[in-house]
Amino acid sequence: MLTPQGTDFPRWYQDVLAKAELADNGPVRGTMVIRPYGYGLWERMVAEVDARIKDAGAENAYFPLFIPESYLTREAEHVEGFSPELAVVTHAGGKELEEPIVVRPTSETVIGEFMAKWIQSHRDLPLLLNQWANVVRWELRTRLFLRTSEFLWQEGHTAHATEVDAAAYARQIHLNVYQDFMENVLAMPVFIGRKTKQERFAGAVNTLACEAIMRDGKALQMATSHELGQNFAKAFDITYQGVDGTQQMAWTTSWGSSTRMVGGLIMCHGDDNGLRVPPRLASTQVVVMVIRDDEGVVDAATALAAELKAAGVRVRLDARTDTSFGRRATDWELKGVPVRVEVGPRDLANGEVTVVRRDTSEKQQTTVARLASTVPALLEDIQASMLAEATAFRDAHTVEVATVDEARDAAQTGFAKIAWSTLGTDGEAMLARDAITVRCIQRPDGTIPETEDEPGNIAIVARSY
């Protein structure tokens, strides 16, 4: 049904998107239609990420889609980075506009303008904002979820009194929001570290990386958190009166994660039968399937679904017996629902149902009486197994190397770890010729170094999406 991953991974990805009804190409180049099943994955991601952002003290707000073109030009690196990707509105309300309007590629500039207005005193700091929004970057090569002209994301923007406060907050978001969400909800292990100068966000003084491996051995950037230094504070005049009464310049950060995570989820966990959704993310954790509409089967399945719901499980009943059981089972497999409970007359006669795990395809009989009490633990077991499996895959595809040539070879099938003092910016440039990039620089223990040049720093290199 699907092109096997081993035959053609990009085609497998396209097949999953189409057959699991996740997304379609929009009519305007590079845009995307997110279908209900795909959007359901995103909605659950939003809920989990949003809760963590609120726990970190940031509040949601909304800033305009349209930004005056002049705003973009105020921070030199920022405009250079985004200029080639801008969509520009030149006409509105039937007239040509006096100043062209840019459709936001990101909101540092417009938010900087309002931070300057709202921040007067040290009492107004830190100012911790987040917004859920669409942004537009006119990309040359697009791929659904991974790189689209318009995408959905959250972008956090904060202002702080000191450089230390700003750096600490960016790190807090990176670890407590992004890493925690990815590992504990998406069941995706991520490498955490700093980006090199080459790979930094346009306008940042430091970008924190969060990189996952896909099942074809390529890396995907799952989220980034930026220390913006005083670059935007200077460009937009974000100043405050300090405790001592003097005028001070603020320090800002920004951090984002997007619908790209849906693509990452698919390519990290998917297999030749389709998606595999980790239970903590799944909007349907268990589907109770009526095998055949024999006497008592629908009633038994309905009762089981109700019991599971009462046990706190996100459950769905599938009693569409006008469609063949095989076809429905394949469809739920394709959609990656973590557990199928198959209810049929033969099992029921023995007081049993069949429980099928999507992650391992294991089947086992369970008594009707015990089902609801065992499923919650089973879901947690699946969650843990999926993270363990993805971590084992990553470890098996991560090689420690000593030379740039070895790094190039290793990056054909996965990640290479090489001493940053060995690689350096020269080695980085050499690898770039083969489309291999430094995904992040980290300490030997996997933590984030304070600077690029700490002794012992490791560069992780890979091909990437």
Next chain:
Amino acid sequence: MLTPQGTDFPRWYQDVLAKAELADNGPVRGTMVIRPYGYGLWERMVAEVDARIKDAGAENAYFPLFIPESYLTREAEHVEGFSPELAVVTHAGGKELEEPIVVRPTSETVIGEFMAKWIQSHRDLPLLLNQWANVVRWELRTRLFLRTSEFLWQEGHTAHATEVDAAAYARQIHLNVYQDFMENVLAMPVFIGRKTKQERFAGAVNTLACEAIMRDGKALQMATSHELGQNFAKAFDITYQGVDGTQQMAWTTSWGSSTRMVGGLIMCHGDDNGLRVPPRLASTQVVVMVIRDDEGVVDAATALAAELKAAGVRVRLDARTDTSFGRRATDWELKGVPVRVEVGPRDLANGEVTVVRRDTSEKQQTTVARLASTVPALLEDIQASMLAEATAFRDAHTVEVATVDEARDAAQTGFAKIAWSTLGTDGEAMLARDAITVRCIQRPDGTIPETEDEPGNIAIVARSY
């Protein structure tokens, strides 16, 4: 602090927006920055409306911001209605585009295109979609929340096998989602009915109205639900194979509610001291305020907040004693938090705290021990009182009249009800000269008539936002 409503209502509205930190004007003409407190109101509206939409069986999806200009022109009335308000992207990625792109003013056209693709058989119907998105309509006169160039909304789009099914679904959404939400969460009574031909959505064969009265006697359209007949089905070729094997044309609906509801909430319930937020909507239902940081007061207030939280109340602790109590109390009043619990040393010595209702300003002493058990009922009482007060205000400002002249007079201070057979399209045109419009046509018992011309139909006319 605020301009009194009686002195200058529009200025009162602007003052509330600024001083309660709800919203600011964006840098591009007509756009809006929604500040955290204002966005918090919208987030709660989204949660409540979204739950009702899901209960009605519709699923969320996401369609692109950008629509090819040619799509808009396929439905004649639709393009005529929206052409003057379009924002157009002519350049992207540094180049002029071959076909200009429209920033969606609404998504009937692009969703119609995909419905045509996804719907093949009668088994695919009904197709019930909703999306939460931003849309752009280049308006001449804008006012924050009420009419902005960009606004946030939900737009539902559905396709059905028959005209009867489509009409029934539009009505279901209108009553079970919109009316229920507005009356039971926003505590805003609404008049329900049909729009006249003049007031219909561009491309609809019937538009259902949901109209509220503001405290200056003007009407605000809070949501609309449209039967689109086969207009969009024909334009986009949304056909299906019927049960009998023949090719059939689908019937579609659309329905929306937006950030305008935030403006409605402010102008329906607000008073000279600021916002009044109904408890079911409020993200903070109760604020527990430390009056003075004397011995034991902060501890007592913290414990009370924890007890309230455990009782299911959305509570916030205000222990910012470096700001004066009076200033903080005024600020919570301005923000419309339904209940303030004031905790001070004198009351505490008697085992009491002071409970202040925002809606009536009533104060009463309650024992510390009884507080948590009495607050949930108090919140429900406030919710009911606010709906009763708003309903009484509306009834006092709604006059039954017999002539067009009387209708014109009555509309200076509120709503006029006049027999539709008396008013008719001629009367409608006469009132339009004085900026008075027919808000809806309803039956004498307040229900929605099947046709405009049912005998006994009443027209409700008013000035409006």
